[in-house]
Amino acid sequence: MRTTSTRGFSRPGAKWVLATAMVVGLSACGSPDSLTQSATSAPSSFQAVSQSSDSPITVWVDSTRLPGVQAYQKSHPNVKLNIVTYNGDAEGSNYLQTKIELYNRAGSGWPDVVFSEEYNDASWSTASGTDWVAPLNEGLVPQSVLSGFAPNALAPCTVDGNVYCLRNDIGQNVLWYNAALMKSFGYQVPTTWEQYEALGAEVAKQHPGYITGSVGDAWTPEVYFWASQCGANQVNGNTVTVNTSSANCTKMASLLDAGVANKSLTTQSAFADSFVKQYASKTLMLIGPSWYGQYVFNSALHVPAGQVAAAAPLTWAGQTTATTGDVGGGIWMVSKYSKNLAAATALAQYMATSNAYQLTAPTYPAYQPAARAWLAAQATQHYFASDVTSVFTQAANEIWGGWGSARYSQENIWAASMVPQITSGQTITSLLGTWQTAIENQARSFGYQVN
Secondary structure (H helix, E strand, C coil), X not given: CCCCCCCCCCCCCCCCCCCCCCCCCHHHHCCHHHHCHHHXXXXXXXCCCCCCCCCCEEEEECCXXXXXXXXXHHHCCCCCEEEXXXXXXXXXXXXXXXXXXXXXXXXXXXXXXXXXXXXXXXXXXXXXXXXXXXXXXXXXXXXXXXXXXXXXXXXXXXXXXXXXXXXXXXXXXXXXXXXXXXXXXXXXXXXXXXXXXXHHHHHHHHCCCCECEECCCCCHHHHHHCCCCCEEEEEECXXXXXXXXXXXXXXXXXXXXXXXXXXXXXXXXXXXXXXXXXXXXXXXXXXXXXXXXXXXXXXXXXXXXXXXXXXXXXXXXXXXXXXXXXXXXXXXXXXXXCCCHHHHHHHHHHHHHCHHHHCXXXXXXXXXHHHXXXXXXXXXXXXXXXXXXXXXXXXXXXXXXXXXCCCCCHHHHHHHHCHHHHHCCCCCHHHHHXXXXXXXXXXXXXXXXXX
């Protein structure tokens, strides 16, 4: 999942998710041969190296997914794995990019399978001069499997019609709220952005000190502006179109400014120690990804079980169907230089789609059948005030497909160009031009043509 180096927090998968979850029932999902028989022949869109079914495969994985890969190795003893644990390319480290560039220059050394927490890694991995990943839709992963992923989940993996990675998980945004506090205060859960803004103003008057959200995180663009269909991140091949002055951008900026002004929205990061101290018992609502429930309200704020609930993504007045953003989602990539594409693809497919592994995963699976199993498992934990299944499922289907995946990080741009100014008192509306310029400059530095 993409992260930013501006804080000590990394999304679930690096620091906040324990890597001790055990994988059960591995044998129920078949052998690698049963998953990808067609991988033994070279896909038509690239020239595969000479293949050998006995060739070992090297797997790069972060600590959170390590138990899953180890369990796969144990249940498939005939598959020779060389497991390498690394940071998952998290927190803006660019470790994977640096290594791949070295291997490209050397002409050898590429890992066969890589897990990355940064889903925009698929974009630079397919760029001219890098281009080390295999197109999975060309004889490697069946179309029936690719069709099973949530709508737009594979968009960051898709370049020029080919699918170059499998999405491990997604972080569809929902409206989190403290059901016990809402009932105590007599508030109704909003269904529109206008109601959300009005409720924030009411909370500021009637219950000062309580908050309805945060704009202090580097993924504020993915939480709010993605949901508003703001045209700040439109990517088409090697062209980036940026228009932060569009109505969809300015109306969201105005809403956020109003909340910051009346203090119903905090400019503190939800992962700062100061946020926990000040708002642990005063967070009425937070708009954020599906993993916020367990990893913010439960693990960080220690809100007791039975109080936290999730509501569907908000709509603007007159909008018939909501759109939402996506904060997170790791990917599995297979090297086109692998000497054992069958085994490499089988492992990647298993980790992304298997119920046996994804059932115990810390975040919402991108593969829909696995997501259903994951949701059933969440219900047995009895933490939430109500079942989140329908809300999570709906939100997963409403991720807006117009927010692109570029070789650069929108989060790093926002953290550097916007967060300091917002926390110092400047309005988001007044900074939209600054944001636009920062995006354009970053895009050009990565070789994009900017419109």
